[in-house]
Every structure is written in structure tokens, then in C-alpha cells.
Amino acid sequence: MTEGSTTKAGKRGGVRGRIDKRQAILEAAFRIFARDGYGQSCVREIAAEANVAKPTVYNHLGDKETLFHEAMEAAVxxxxxxxxxxxxxxxxxxxxxxxxxxxxxxxLLKSHCSSESQALRGLLHAEGPRFPGLLxxxxxxxxQRVQDVLADRLARLALSGRLTITDPDQSSEQFLAxxxxxxxxxxxxxxxxxPDAELRAVARAATDTFLRAYGVGGAGERDGA
Amino acid sequence: MTEGSTTKAGKRGGVRGRIDKRQAILEAAFRIFARDGYGQSCVREIAAEANVAKPTVYNHLGDKETLFHEAMEAAVxxxxxxxxxxxxxxxxxxxxxxxxxxxxxxxLLKSHCSSESQALRGLLHAEGPRFPGLLxxxxxxxxQRVQDVLADRLARLALSGRLTITDPDQSSEQFLAxxxxxxxxxxxxxxxxxPDAELRAVARAATDTFLRAYGVGGAGERDGA
DNA sequence: CTAGTTTTGAACCGCGCGGTTCAGATACTT
DNA sequence: AAGTATCTGAACCGCGCGGTTCAAAACTAG
Known part of the structure; x- marks a missing residue:
């Protein structure tokens, strides 16, 4: 990524053809990989999904492995x-x-449950062992980044007396857990x-427990309603 | 593991044994599937891992899919x-x-982190979408069963006044989380x-937070030491 | 021993895959 | 316009896979 616009950049795309093929290929590849798994996916179908000829795939990304690697990084x-x-x-x-x-x-839960996130985690879980660097x-x-950023936020809140946590990293880890x-x-x-209602319920339950443990006052804020 | 002392030594049998081939095949299959993933595994290698001829595999389990299915169920x-x-x-x-x-x-964490458990979860995550029934x-x-049983235990503890939980199912879910x-x-x-020390630390942290939220007294038992 | 079942190895088949080649079509550049 | 880089379709290659066949072997039962 980041070097997407090297030589062939900046064309206006007709609906077909002149868009940045590379990105189209990567997105299509991710879709197919997500659906069929790495081993069961075939480059032919990826090319078809991207509306591209098979050699084009091999021109942009030399290899099925690097295709996978790159598609995953983009998804991340x-x-x-x-x-x-x-x-x-x-x-x-x-x-x-x-x-x-x-x-x-x-x-967070909505992001976590987006089909793309779920597919990404699934693929990482599936092929991670064969791609340790990627994993x-x-x-x-x-x-890790999400957890760190959340830890920062929690630390600020603790400092301003709105939470009683002592270890922001651990609290962040546990809230996410x-x-x-x-x-x-x-x-x-x-x-x-x-369904979204269930996500809301889980978020509410997590918050409840988290505040019981770390809300101001130490006793947590018992919420009758 | 567990294959070392099978009953093959009873007769003059050579390297090949009279063990229940079927189980040997299923275990070997799980090992190979776990290592290479479903799509990348080949029955040849599974047969080799099980010290068995390829047709024997197809005799006992007719198909690669059912082989996978059965191997997974056994692992579960x-x-x-x-x-x-x-x-x-x-x-x-x-x-x-x-x-x-x-x-x-x-x-629970030690069980959860056993290589077999991890491999099983990985395979479920990987191939689950293609085997919805199995998943x-x-x-x-x-x-689900673990969570239910834990909920039972927690409910008993709440009833005897040693925890202040009101929803055992939710508490079970969250403790496991x-x-x-x-x-x-x-x-x-x-x-x-x-490393085991890290597992212990995680278990301790989880218990800490859980008791802060649901320990007796409502305020949770703040434990300095 | 004989009779019967299971296992074995090896060869075999068809197929679809990853990957390549190439001539022609397409689009951008000037 | 010509020139250049890219894209395309189709054919092609080699390979290894899932799955089968078969005759010889190993083992079991009686």
C-alpha cells in the first residue's frame, strides 16, 4: 500500500477497465479468499471477480502467496x-x-462484527500459521494498536478521577475482552x-461489569434500572 | 502421542500394527489438517502419518470431506x-x-492453550464457513457446554452467598471472556x-476484576497483597 | 491347514490448479 | 497521427491432487 500511485496514477476511471486494477484485484482477492479459504481459492476466479484477465493478476502481483499477503495487508x-x-x-x-x-x-463491536473484520480474523486464524510475518x-x-489506544484513553480518565483503574493496559485488555x-x-x-440489539446488550453488559469493578467509588455504580 | 504403546506388539507384526486403524487415521488426519489446513493437506500424507496405505483411508472414511468432518468431531x-x-x-x-x-x-486456560485446542479452534475458524453443521x-x-456448566457453578455460589451475581449466564460468559x-x-x-506464568497472571487478573465486580459485599474484595 | 477379511503398494485416471506465453486489442501519451 | 505501455483471451505446460483399481500379501478365525 502507500505506493499505489506510482506510474499509472490518477486516471479517471471508466466504470470498467481503467481503474487502478491493482486495488480491484486486491479487493477481489480478499473477497474470494474470505469465501473459500486460501487453499481452495483459485487465481482464475479472483481474476474473474476483479473483472481482469488472469495474466494481469500475475503482472501486478507475481504470486498467489504474495497476492494473499498483499490482499491481507490491505484489509488490515x-x-x-x-x-x-x-x-x-x-x-x-x-x-x-x-x-x-x-x-x-x-x-467497537459494530466494527468488530463487520463482515470484513470477521473475514479478516478468520483468514488470519486460518492461514496465520503459514504466514507468520503477516500474522x-x-x-x-x-x-494491539486498538488496545494501546484504549489504554491511553482509560489512563486519562483515571487521572481525571472518573475511573479507579491502576493498570490501564490490563483494564483495556479486559474491557475489550x-x-x-x-x-x-x-x-x-x-x-x-x-443483530444490533444483541451487540448493544453485550456492550451494556461489558460496561456494567467494567464499571462495577472500576467505576468511581470502588464499589462500582450499581444500576438498578 | 498415545500411539506409542498400541497393541501391535502382540503378534509378530512388523512395523504395521493391528491397532484400530480408524482411530489412528483420524488422529493423524487431525494433525495434518491442523498443520497445513484443509485445502493444503493431501490424503497421501495423512495416510503416511497414520502408517497406513492410502486405500485404507478411503476404506474407513470414504471421502476427504467426511474424513475431515470425523477427525474434527473426534478432536472436539x-x-x-x-x-x-x-x-x-x-x-x-x-x-x-x-x-x-x-x-x-x-x-481452563491451560486446556484452552493446549496445542490441540488451539489447532481445533484454528481449523474451526478456517473451515467452519464451509462446514456449517460441524461448526x-x-x-x-x-x-457452549463449558459456559453452561460454569454458569451452573456460579449460580450455586451465588445462592450460598459467596458471589453477588444475578445473571449466572452472563457472569459465566464474562468470566470466560x-x-x-x-x-x-x-x-x-x-x-x-x-508461558505458564503468563497464564497464571491472566487468570489472576481475570479473577481480580471478576471479584471486584461480583465479590461478596458488592464493593468487591480489594486485595492489596 | 483352509477360508475369508483387511491391508498394502503401486499403478493409474481425470481434473483443475498455479503459472507462462504470445499475438492482438486497448488505452494513454505526445 | 504514431508510439508505448498495458490489458486481454486463449491456449498451453507440468504437476500434484482426490479417488479408484487390482493382485498380492498379511492377518484372523476355525
């Missing part, structure tokens, strides 16, 4: 942005802690679509 | 037992709540071996 970049954006709500939240956390959680990178600038882990089972490893 | 059965066993510690725990939860959590069954009698989710990142999706 696309995905991580949405998760990080969800955390913006936590910088200097105005209302009460509960609603800020709950909404942040809900946004490491993806984790570092994906979930309370959010995402339940989805594993509920979405059947990403196979089932989870 | 093998795995779930270990996790359920870890929960035994929670029936009428004698000491304090903290140590019981912590040790239970640690055992559903595996989830139902795997994680606090345990397993952090491992996703730390083990790099099961690629990295996590």
Missing part, C-alpha cells in the same frame, strides 16, 4: 481505521462514564449475523 | 473433556473464593506458546 489497513475511530468517543467524554463506555463499546504484523497494527469474547460464541465464529 | 470430544474437568474445582470450593476462581481459571455442533458441545480473550493477542492466535 482498511479495518483498523474503523476500530480506532470508535475510540474517539472516549477522549474527554462529556456525559457520564457509563454512556460513554457503552457507546464506545457498541461502536505478527497484522496483530501488531490491528488489535468483555466486549469481543462473547461475540465469538454468539456469532458462531463469525458465521452468524448478530 | 477429546478437547471438551479437559475443559469440563477444569470446572470441577468450583463445586463446593473449600477455601476462599479468590483462590478457587483463580485456580479454575488457570486450569454448529462443535460450538454447541464445546464452548476475561480469561480467554487476552490469550488471543498474547498467543498470537495460537501461534506462540504462552
Amino acid at each position: 489497513v482498511r479495518t483498523v481505521g474503523r476500530s480506532l475511530a470508535a475510540l474517539d468517543r472516549l477522549r474527554e467524554p462529556e456525559g457520564e462514564m457509563r454512556s460513554a463506555l457503552e457507546e464506545t463499546g457498541h461502536r 505478527k504484523e497484522a496483530q501488531r497494527q490491528g488489535p 468483555l466486549l469481543t469474547a462473547p461475540l465469538e460464541l454468539r456469532s458462531r465464529l463469525g458465521t452468524r449475523r448478530v | 470430544v477429546r478437547t471438551v473433556g479437559r475443559s469440563l474437568a477444569a470446572l470441577d474445582r468450583l463445586r463446593e470450593p473449600e477455601g476462599e473464593m479468590r483462590s478457587a476462581l483463580e485456580e479454575t481459571g488457570h486450569r 454448529k455442533e462443535a460450538q454447541r458441545q464445546g464452548p 476475561l480469561l480467554t480473550a487476552p490469550l488471543e493477542l498474547r498467543s498470537r492466535l495460537g501461534t506462540r506458546r504462552v
